[in-house]
Amino acid sequence: xxxxxxCTLTVNLGERSYPIYIGSNLLTDPAxxxxxxxxxxxxxxxxTTVEPLYLDxxxxxxxxxxxxxxxxxxxxxYKTLAVWQNIIDSxxxxxxxxxxxxxxxxxxxxxxxxxxxxxCYQRGVYFIQIPTTLLAQVDSSVGGKxxxxxxxxxxxxxxxxxxxxxxxxxxxxxxxxDRQLSAGLAEIIKYGLIGDLSFFEWxxxxxxxxxxxxxxxxxxxxxxxxxDKAAVVxxxxxxxxxxALLNLGHTFGHAIETGVGYGEWLHGEAVGAxxxxxxxxxxxxxxxxxADLQRVEALIKKAGLPIYxxxxxxxxxxxxxxxxxxxxxxxxxxxxxxxxLGSSVVTDTFEPEALKGTLHEYGRAIS
Amino acid sequence: xxxxxxCTLTVNLGERSYPIYIGSNLLTDPAxxxxxxxxxxxxxxxxTTVEPLYLDxxxxxxxxxxxxxxxxxxxxxYKTLAVWQNIIDSxxxxxxxxxxxxxxxxxxxxxxxxxxxxxCYQRGVYFIQIPTTLLAQVDSSVGGKxxxxxxxxxxxxxxxxxxxxxxxxxxxxxxxxDRQLSAGLAEIIKYGLIGDLSFFEWxxxxxxxxxxxxxxxxxxxxxxxxxDKAAVVxxxxxxxxxxALLNLGHTFGHAIETGVGYGEWLHGEAVGAxxxxxxxxxxxxxxxxxADLQRVEALIKKAGLPIYxxxxxxxxxxxxxxxxxxxxxxxxxxxxxxxxLGSSVVTDTFEPEALKGTLHEYGRAIS
Numbered sequence: 001x002x003x004x005x006x007c008t009l010t011v012n013l014g015e016r017s018y019p020i021y022i023g024s025n026l027l028t029d030p031a032x033x034x035x036x037x038x039x040x041x042x043x044x045x046x047x048t049t050v051e052p053l054y055l056d057x058x059x060x061x062x063x064x065x066x067x068x069x070x071x072x073x074x075x076x077x078y079k080t081l082a083v084w085q086n087i088i089d090s091x092x093x094x095x096x097x098x099x100x101x102x103x104x105x106x107x108x109x110x111x112x113x114x115x116x117x118x119x120c121y122q123r124g125v126y127f128i129q130i131p132t133t134l135l136a137q138v139d140s141s142v143g144g145k146x147x148x149x150x151x152x153x154x155x156x157x158x159x160x161x162x163x164x165x166x167x168x169x170x171x172x173x174x175x176x177x178d179r180q181l182s183a184g185l186a187e188i189i190k191y192g193l194i195g196d197l198s199f200f201e202w203x204x205x206x207x208x209x210x211x212x213x214x215x216x217x218x219x220x221x222x223x224x225x226x227x228d229k230a231a232v233v234x235x236x237x238x239x240x241x242x243x244a245l246l247n248l249g250h251t252f253g254h255a256i257e258t259g260v261g262y263g264e265w266l267h268g269e270a271v272g273a274x275x276x277x278x279x280x281x282x283x284x285x286x287x288x289x290x291a292d293l294q295r296v297e298a299l300i301k302k303a304g305l306p307i308y309x310x311x312x313x314x315x316x317x318x319x320x321x322x323x324x325x326x327x328x329x330x331x332x333x334x335x336x337x338x339x340x341l342g343s344s345v346v347t348d349t350f351e352p353e354a355l356k357g358t359l360h361e362y363g364r365a366i367s
Numbered sequence: 368x369x370x371x372x373x374c375t376l377t378v379n380l381g382e383r384s385y386p387i388y389i390g391s392n393l394l395t396d397p398a399x400x401x402x403x404x405x406x407x408x409x410x411x412x413x414x415t416t417v418e419p420l421y422l423d424x425x426x427x428x429x430x431x432x433x434x435x436x437x438x439x440x441x442x443x444x445y446k447t448l449a450v451w452q453n454i455i456d457s458x459x460x461x462x463x464x465x466x467x468x469x470x471x472x473x474x475x476x477x478x479x480x481x482x483x484x485x486x487c488y489q490r491g492v493y494f495i496q497i498p499t500t501l502l503a504q505v506d507s508s509v510g511g512k513x514x515x516x517x518x519x520x521x522x523x524x525x526x527x528x529x530x531x532x533x534x535x536x537x538x539x540x541x542x543x544x545d546r547q548l549s550a551g552l553a554e555i556i557k558y559g560l561i562g563d564l565s566f567f568e569w570x571x572x573x574x575x576x577x578x579x580x581x582x583x584x585x586x587x588x589x590x591x592x593x594x595d596k597a598a599v600v601x602x603x604x605x606x607x608x609x610x611a612l613l614n615l616g617h618t619f620g621h622a623i624e625t626g627v628g629y630g631e632w633l634h635g636e637a638v639g640a641x642x643x644x645x646x647x648x649x650x651x652x653x654x655x656x657x658a659d660l661q662r663v664e665a666l667i668k669k670a671g672l673p674i675y676x677x678x679x680x681x682x683x684x685x686x687x688x689x690x691x692x693x694x695x696x697x698x699x700x701x702x703x704x705x706x707x708l709g710s711s712v713v714t715d716t717f718e719p720e721a722l723k724g725t726l727h728e729y730g731r732a733i734s
Contacts, residue, residue, distance in 0.1 A: 081448070
């Protein structure tokens with residue numbers, strides 16, 4: 001067993017800076033926890049899928065502490081305030097004090113809920129993330145976004161809250177199902193399209209190896225994704241400006257997720273289709289060449305992701321869903337679009353007819 | 368009508384600094400809102416008591432904006448996550464975007480819930496406080512504490528979140544009932560006892576005038592209280608150290624509030640009795656002279672406040688309730704005690720027997 005991570009990244013946020021450890025067999029090693037657990041009490045939040053796989057392993061690394069756990073149901077449809085309250089109840093029932101640590105052990109849903117509980121319990125306690133899906137390792141690891149969904153919109157209730165550290169153990173990806181692996185690749189492709197053309201090209205070359213779960217390739221993709229995201233977040237922690245670039249594909253994607261019902265499509269799947277829609281709109285506006293649109297769609301497809309939204313959502317419904325999304329500022333739809341391959345911009349300046357064209361092309365019908 | 372506030376204080380918290388406007392007839396004046404409302408959408412959160420008195424007045428000052436309102440039931444027993452969700456629902460149903468402003472118009476409960484909604488909606492929107500009780504004007508105005516109660520403890524779910532500004536309109540105190548006025552005086556007396564002896568002495572001299580609602584005396588007491596609190600908060604925004612001094616009387620007080628059931632005692636009433644218990648314990652430890660203990664009790668009594676907890680809570684129950692309070696660090700009870708009149712310290716170093724003595728004296732029985 002390797003004792004040292006293959007890599008440690010630092011997310012630079014002043015006094016809220018923290019390390020991301022990326023490597024194999026990290027979550028069983030007490031050395032990664034010790035500097036970051038301040039008090040004596042630790043609550044591990046996980047879900048029914050991850051619990052049998054990794055809960056005991058994490059507990060074994062925390063034998064010096066009082067460790068309790070909460071097991072949530074698995075799935076985006078359970079990312080609700082009502083389910084979240086179970087975490088708060090457990091903290092109180094175990095009389096956890098304000099020096100306690102909450103660990104999120106699982107995918108993005110678990111991490112978002114555990115982080116939001118840590119943010120709110122006694123107005124803020126310590127938080128450690130152990131993302132066990134590819135999507136969570138490349139997305140939730142950086143940025144401090146935590147929260148839950150509301151029936152009227154995704155992630156509408158939440159907080160910006162930074163962890164003490166992130167432990168991204170690549171071994172956990174061996175137990176991930178194929179759909180989840182592809183979902184993570186959607187976010188990875190996104191980083192290439194936002195501002196890292198050579199990474200996009202690397203992904204075109206190495207997609208087969210990533211799908212075959214080559215550890216070295218996965219480690220590289222995670223590290224580069226986290227670095228790309230960390231650079232954006234460090235410059236704009238609370239999303240006042242360019243951080244919104246990270247929402248490439250997400251306004252379309254959130255509309256899909258809300259429209260089909262949380263949990264039906266994986267977040268990464270919806271983002272995959274959303275990226276294609278953003279690319280299509282960018283092409284209609286004359287910003288992205290047809291050949292580049294085709295490269296985007298080809299890579300999304302190669303990653304095992306859907307290119308089109310589900311047929312159950314027509315263009316009108318998609319438009320209605322998009323306009324409640326939180327990226328919408330004062331009734332103008334603000335989107336992340338590609339101004340060329342490997343470069344994106346945040347804009348509300350586009351022809352409404354072009355958006356209608358994309359919705360018509362990708363949705364079922366438009367009035 | 369005076370157009371200018373009698374006083375503007377600034378709470379210095381770096382980029383989170385904000386002004387407190389203190390004076391008469393402020394809440395109807397658009398000039399106090401304009402610099403602090405960023406977008407076009409404003410949600411006013413108030414309660415059934417305050418709505419008929421001031422909601423229309425505030426709306427009249429905000430005619431340039433889209434204004435919606437939510438009216439909550441009045442009372443600490445409604446400071447729950449379930450009631451709080453009504454605010455979030457309203458924001459979403461009205462399709463408010465992330466540049467919207469939430470205004471808390473009411474006492475501490477309204478302010479805490481509105482502030483926590485502003486903190487969590489889309490991970491943080493703008494917030495303005497219009498405290499309409501004396502307690503809220505001297506306590507909630509400064510410090511950024513927001514949140515809701517949990518059946519197992521007060522303020523267990525919340526966030527530190529600073530407003531854009533606070534508008535403390537002294538005219539609103541004319542409609543306050545006597546119990547609420549006295550509750551506010553408890554927190555005012557607290558500032559004297561934490562570190563401002565000459566203010567304590569001023570209060571001894573001017574209590575009759577304050578109870579008679581002399582506007583000039585009230586304005587002075589509010590200003591000085593906010594200044595005292597702002598100095599403590601500026602030095603320790605997230606309560607890592609000395610900010611805990613502001614909890615003088617609160618560990619006892621929260622135990623009383625939880626023990627009798629939220630809403631039975633006003634927060635300030637519980638703090639009044641809690642301050643007397645802290646003074647009694649300080650005296651038992653030899654830190655506070657008997658004459659000074661008597662001065663504390665006399666002033667609390669003069670302010671129309673209870674000195675003793677309700678007889679329904681015995682000493683054992685009080686001890687159990689205190690040990691779940693969030694000021695308890697890793698099972699040690701940490702209290703704010705007076706080391707002399709006009710000066711307090713945070714400590715977990717005291718004889719358990721002395722605490723038992725106080726609980727025996729003030730509670731019904733101890734085993």
